[in-house]
Amino acid sequence: MKKLKYIGLGLLAILAVVACDNDLDQTPPLQVESSTLTDYASVLNAAYHYHTGTCTPLAVMGDFRADNALMDEEPYPAFDRYNSDLAGGDLVEQFFRPFYSNLYKSILSANNVIENSTDINEVAEAKFLRALSYFKLVKVFGDVTVILTPQPDISEIPLVDLTRKPAADVYSNIIIPDLQDAIADLTNSVASGRASALAARGVLGQVYMYQGNYGNAETQLATVITEASAEGVLLEANFADVVTDSSSEVIFATQVSSSVSDEYGFTEFPAWFAGDDTKAPLPLDADLTAAFDAAGDTVRKGLTIDTEDSVGVKYLGGLEQDWIELRLSDVILMYAEALNENNVPASTVLPLLDDIRTRAGLPSLTGTASTQVEVRQAIADERRLELAFEGHRWFDLVRTGTVDSEMGETVNSNYHVFPIPNSEILASDGVITQNPGY
Numbered sequence: 001m002k003k004l005k006y007i008g009l010g011l012l013a014i015l016a017v018v019a020c021d022n023d024l025d026q027t028p029p030l031q032v033e034s035s036t037l038t039d040y041a042s043v044l045n046a047a048y049h050y051h052t053g054t055c056t057p058l059a060v061m062g063d064f065r066a067d068n069a070l071m072d073e074e075p076y077p078a079f080d081r082y083n084s085d086l087a088g089g090d091l092v093e094q095f096f097r098p099f100y101s102n103l104y105k106s107i108l109s110a111n112n113v114i115e116n117s118t119d120i121n122e123v124a125e126a127k128f129l130r131a132l133s134y135f136k137l138v139k140v141f142g143d144v145t146v147i148l149t150p151q152p153d154i155s156e157i158p159l160v161d162l163t164r165k166p167a168a169d170v171y172s173n174i175i176i177p178d179l180q181d182a183i184a185d186l187t188n189s190v191a192s193g194r195a196s197a198l199a200a201r202g203v204l205g206q207v208y209m210y211q212g213n214y215g216n217a218e219t220q221l222a223t224v225i226t227e228a229s230a231e232g233v234l235l236e237a238n239f240a241d242v243v244t245d246s247s248s249e250v251i252f253a254t255q256v257s258s259s260v261s262d263e264y265g266f267t268e269f270p271a272w273f274a275g276d277d278t279k280a281p282l283p284l285d286a287d288l289t290a291a292f293d294a295a296g297d298t299v300r301k302g303l304t305i306d307t308e309d310s311v312g313v314k315y316l317g318g319l320e321q322d323w324i325e326l327r328l329s330d331v332i333l334m335y336a337e338a339l340n341e342n343n344v345p346a347s348t349v350l351p352l353l354d355d356i357r358t359r360a361g362l363p364s365l366t367g368t369a370s371t372q373v374e375v376r377q378a379i380a381d382e383r384r385l386e387l388a389f390e391g392h393r394w395f396d397l398v399r400t401g402t403v404d405s406e407m408g409e410t411v412n413s414n415y416h417v418f419p420i421p422n423s424e425i426l427a428s429d430g431v432i433t434q435n436p437g438y
Contacts, residue, residue: 053102053263062391273312
């Protein structure tokens with residue numbers, strides 16, 4: 001494994017040395033300063049690797065904040081209380097700080113490649129990773145600090161503007177252009193743990209969904225679906241195979257391995273779902289069980305949860321299963337949602353779900369819903385059951401404006417996003433501000 005040491009501005013606490021170990025292809029051990037680099041492959045690998053520090057936080061935010069999973073031991077049940085409790089020190093240190101800091105480390109690594117590499121493919125991959133990093137940041141925190149250049153010298157740190165930029169501007173000025181550039185310069189070829197044009201286009205479609213731009217989302221997602229099969233990206237016939245590392249429907253995943261140290265220093269996501277973490281020994285929310293039962297969904301239920309032990313069983317492979325960032329069924333469901341929001345008739349939209357439902361042993365929804373509202377709910381229900389314990393649920397509720405109706409209470413919109421780590425606010429002398437309510 002190769003360790004690469006380089007200097008960069010890592011938002012406040014990340015001011016000096018950033019090191020990485022990862023399970024992507026790297027060659028012999030060496031430590032170098034960024035100013036001496038001529039080969040940026042290892043810097044790019046670092047940008048990939050830092051995303052391992054986001055998998056568990058996203059899993060916990062996506063499912064435990066919503067109605068799929070529960071915490072048992074204080075202060076962790078704050079995830080189910082929509083107030084300032086979530087900004088408590090232990091929770092910030094365990095979830096939000098590593099998520100925040102590792103994404104900025106990935107961004108700084110990507111910036112280094114984008115600014116210095118002469119390899120078009122490396123630059124395109126780096127732009128994909130920078131876009132993905134900022135997308136995760138705005139989903140979780142809203143407005144965020146933007147840094148688009150590497151910081152080779154600590155003396156330059158005071159010159160960096162740390163003020164948070166509006167999420168809408170981050171989407172328009174960074175995320176979307178970076179993904180468009182990645183699409184233009186990458187091929188559709190899907191390789192384990194690497195960016196591709198197919199992945200960039202899928203994430204771009206997802207970004208447009210989060211913006212409510214359903215016209216552009218429809219275009220991008222339709223292209224992914226059309227071009228996927230030529231790259232061997234196909235729906236698995238067996239739902240048990242969808243989250244395995246050999247799954248044919250994975251478009252992009254962050255590689256994790258029990259044999260390689262990652263960037264998250266606490267209990268990992270499979271343990272939280274499986275109840276192996278003492279803070280959540282019985283993590284299954286009864287509401288998720290009821291949702292499976294109401295749909296008559298015995299196949300996905302049995303492969304996702306264990307009601308007897310009140311745990312999730314989707315990730316039985318533990319850290320030998322990569323964290324899926326995007327898979328084909330997710331794309332199909334988003335595409336159906338976009339079509340519905342674009343006033344396409346239910347008779348056209350609902351059959352798109354047939355292959356996903358057939359492998360779950362369920363009948364077609366065609367004819368069961370006719371209005372846009374009914375189809376919208378049918379797709380939302382399908383997303384919940386198909387993607388349970390994959391970190392999507394809370395973010396889906398927020399982007400569709402259904403938090404209150406699904407959670408059964410009025411939730412102040414302040415708590416649709418999460419708290420900025422207080423260490424960043426203090427280190428910036430208040431230039432970085434906290435989200436309202438925290």
